[in-house]
Amino acid sequence: MLQPALPDLMPALPEIVLAVGAMVMLMLGVFRKGDTTNLITGLAIGLFIVALILTVLAPSGMTMNGAFVMDEFARTMKILIFAAAAIALSLGVDFVAREGYGRFELPVLIVLATLGMGMMVSATTLIALYLGLELMSLALYVTAAINRDSTRASEAGLKYFVLGALSSGMLLYGASLVYGFTGHTEFGPIADVLQAGGVSTGVIFGLVFILAGLVFKISAVPFHMWTPDVYEGSPTPITAFFAAAPKIAAMALLVRIAVDAFEPATREWQQVLTFVAIASMVLGAFAAIGQRNIKRLMAYSSIGHMGFALVGLAAGTQAGVQGVVVYMAIYAAMTLGTFAIILSMRRPGGMVEEIDELSGLSKTNPLQAFFLAMLLFSLAGIPPLAGFFAKYFVFLAAIEAELYVLAVIGVLASVVGAVYYLRIIKIMYFDEPVEGFVPAAIELRTVTTAAGLFVIFFVLVAGPITGWADRAAASLF
Amino acid sequence: MVLTGFFFYLFAAITVASAFLVIAARNPVHSVFFLILAFFNSAGLFMLVGAEFLALLLVVVYVGAVAVLFLFVVMMLDVDFAELRQGFLQYLPIGALIAVILVLELILVLGATAFDAEVALETGMPMPPIEEISNIEAIGLVLYTDYVYFFQAAGLVLLVAMVGAIVLTLRHREGIKRQDINVQNARTPDTSIEVVKVKSGQGL
Numbered sequence: 001m002l003q004p005a006l007p008d009l010m011p012a013l014p015e016i017v018l019a020v021g022a023m024v025m026l027m028l029g030v031f032r033k034g035d036t037t038n039l040i041t042g043l044a045i046g047l048f049i050v051a052l053i054l055t056v057l058a059p060s061g062m063t064m065n066g067a068f069v070m071d072e073f074a075r076t077m078k079i080l081i082f083a084a085a086a087i088a089l090s091l092g093v094d095f096v097a098r099e100g101y102g103r104f105e106l107p108v109l110i111v112l113a114t115l116g117m118g119m120m121v122s123a124t125t126l127i128a129l130y131l132g133l134e135l136m137s138l139a140l141y142v143t144a145a146i147n148r149d150s151t152r153a154s155e156a157g158l159k160y161f162v163l164g165a166l167s168s169g170m171l172l173y174g175a176s177l178v179y180g181f182t183g184h185t186e187f188g189p190i191a192d193v194l195q196a197g198g199v200s201t202g203v204i205f206g207l208v209f210i211l212a213g214l215v216f217k218i219s220a221v222p223f224h225m226w227t228p229d230v231y232e233g234s235p236t237p238i239t240a241f242f243a244a245a246p247k248i249a250a251m252a253l254l255v256r257i258a259v260d261a262f263e264p265a266t267r268e269w270q271q272v273l274t275f276v277a278i279a280s281m282v283l284g285a286f287a288a289i290g291q292r293n294i295k296r297l298m299a300y301s302s303i304g305h306m307g308f309a310l311v312g313l314a315a316g317t318q319a320g321v322q323g324v325v326v327y328m329a330i331y332a333a334m335t336l337g338t339f340a341i342i343l344s345m346r347r348p349g350g351m352v353e354e355i356d357e358l359s360g361l362s363k364t365n366p367l368q369a370f371f372l373a374m375l376l377f378s379l380a381g382i383p384p385l386a387g388f389f390a391k392y393f394v395f396l397a398a399i400e401a402e403l404y405v406l407a408v409i410g411v412l413a414s415v416v417g418a419v420y421y422l423r424i425i426k427i428m429y430f431d432e433p434v435e436g437f438v439p440a441a442i443e444l445r446t447v448t449t450a451a452g453l454f455v456i457f458f459v460l461v462a463g464p465i466t467g468w469a470d471r472a473a474a475s476l477f
Numbered sequence: 478m479v480l481t482g483f484f485f486y487l488f489a490a491i492t493v494a495s496a497f498l499v500i501a502a503r504n505p506v507h508s509v510f511f512l513i514l515a516f517f518n519s520a521g522l523f524m525l526v527g528a529e530f531l532a533l534l535l536v537v538v539y540v541g542a543v544a545v546l547f548l549f550v551v552m553m554l555d556v557d558f559a560e561l562r563q564g565f566l567q568y569l570p571i572g573a574l575i576a577v578i579l580v581l582e583l584i585l586v587l588g589a590t591a592f593d594a595e596v597a598l599e600t601g602m603p604m605p606p607i608e609e610i611s612n613i614e615a616i617g618l619v620l621y622t623d624y625v626y627f628f629q630a631a632g633l634v635l636l637v638a639m640v641g642a643i644v645l646t647l648r649h650r651e652g653i654k655r656q657d658i659n660v661q662n663a664r665t666p667d668t669s670i671e672v673v674k675v676k677s678g679q680g681l
Contacts, residue, residue, distance in 0.1 A: 105643075109637065115633070116633075119630060128630070138641065
């Protein structure tokens with residue numbers, strides 16, 4: 001009765017390469033004498049590049065007995081995730097060496113977390129979803145506390161772990177309810193059952209719990225409380241990684257489960273996501289105003305941006321999903337660029353994180369100040385920079401779906417949000433200069449320049465990128 | 478049938494009672510013992526419905542590993558549980574109120590909807606009939622074939638947990654004596670024995 005046959009592994013090749021690579025790096029790190037941090041970090045970045053190329057080349061299709069799918073959407077999101085992970089890892093090279101807690105496990109854990117993200121994006125069953133999510137989260141909890149001699153980092157890791165475990169519990173409870181009321185764990189059959197039998201109250205309960213668990217991972221209101229503390233407490237390169245890659249993965253998962261599994265329940269999840277989007281945009285805009293620490297500010301900024309991205313998903317249309325994909329791509333570029341500058345805020349005495357330390361940066365380092373100003377203008381959504389187009393696409397989708405209230409609140413929140421971005425620019429350009437920063441490492445300057453040029457000249461590449469996002473969105477509908 | 482019913486109520490009653498005593502017992506060591514009792518009786522419940530694999534797993538994993546680990550922690554760490562529980566009574570009414578509201582809401586919402594009969598049949602009987610094939614065999618048939626992806630993914634999650642525990646806690650300390658087999662094997666009488674002539678009546 002058994003016909004043992006290996007499943008077609010080609011669609012999952014990037015993940016397999018990452019998994020095997022992570023274990024090889026672990027063995028290298030354990031058995032090679034001397035400090036292997038730099039070697040392993042280099043290998044991990046190389047591994048991400050290989051995985052990225054394989055993602056482009058891998059054939060589309062379902063594999064692993066219908067638990068893993070590689071389609072255009074998964075491909076697009078994985079390219080973004082692997083690129084963001086590689087950049088975030090390279091941002092940390094100089095920092096880790098200077099702060100002196102080089103550990104070869106850090107790149108290995110980041111590779112394993114990224115592997116979990118790839119599995120999340122490709123998940124087509126509730127079990128695969130949970131396993132991918134847990135693989136990512138567990139690795140992230142550890143990386144948050146990797147600087148174990150610092151109480152703040154340990155606090156960040158513990159807080160993240162406890163709240164993350166709670167959210168996993170909610171997600172599992174929701175998944176069990178959905179399984180109980182539909183009889184399936186695969187997304188496709190769940191949608192079929194809902195289509196045929198209608199959406200029962202039990203399924204809605206399960207749906208809300210699953211959404212709560214996923215919203216926690218993208219740190220949208222009302223599950224955002226951990227974000228500022230974790231962002232502030234974790235080492236800055238780790239924070240850059242947190243702000244980029246996991247958000248893309250969790251957002252992709254949210255899109256897939258909403259569109260693939262709960263398409264017949266669109267009206268129900270639209271209400272939930274509309275509320276979450278509005279609350280996140282408003283909180284992100286108002287809570288960031290009083291912040292003095294730039295990492296905390298970025299935390300609130302990311303909460304707000306997740307709200308804006310959710311506007312696209314709340315529309316529930318193909319154009320909306322396209323908007324989400326474009327938004328996440330631009331968000332990742334802006335965030336990584338800004339964090340590259342935050343990582344360059346180093347005085348001879350050590351890292352500084354207060355916004356006032358940027359005072360008069362335009363006199364001491366005009367180029368850096370210019371790029372930071374451009375990135376901040378873009379984060380605020382001022383045309384013709386990339387951030388404007390990101391917001392434009394999601395709001396357009398919301399208007400087309402007749403969600404006028406959501407769109408109006410979103411635009412108002414983005415105006416309020418512009419205040420704190422402009423405040424930083426004012427501090428850089430009009431305040432008295434203080435002592436300059438020590439020259440930044442080459443990789444930080446490269447990322448800053450690349451991200452700055454990307455947001456300035458986004459108009460030129462907008463066509464291909466939106467077309468690409470459109471193909472990704474079309475594969476889901 | 479009557480006997481099965483009797484055992485069900487026996488196991489269920491002991492499980493609930495010991496679960497309550499886990500949180501009510503004053504002595505934390507007693508709490509852990511009641512936890513073990515609850516695990517054993519839950520295993521009995523699994524046994525009654527024919528899930529002997531789950532029953533054995535519960536005993537081996539939870540009683541054998543987790544509960545014993547708890548016991549170790551409770552006995553080795555000097556945690557003042559009385560102090561931890563100081564605010565407990567103070568917050569009890571609020572916590573109970575919230576729990577009651579949540580339960581009422583769940584009953585109101587879920588009570589109106591029943592599990593679909595077809596779905597119940599399908600989820601209740603995902604395995605081949607128990608008469609034909611034993612639990613363990615049925616799981617073995619799918620675990621490494623249909624569900625190999627989940628199995629490997631779970632393995633990776635465990636790997637991360639292990640790496641994480643080592644990263645966060647292992648410290649290489651200087652000046653500790655470690656066993657080095659090569660050094661031990663290379664020892665000869667010349668290097669380890671010193672012949673000393675002791676003058677009588679003086680000592681070393």
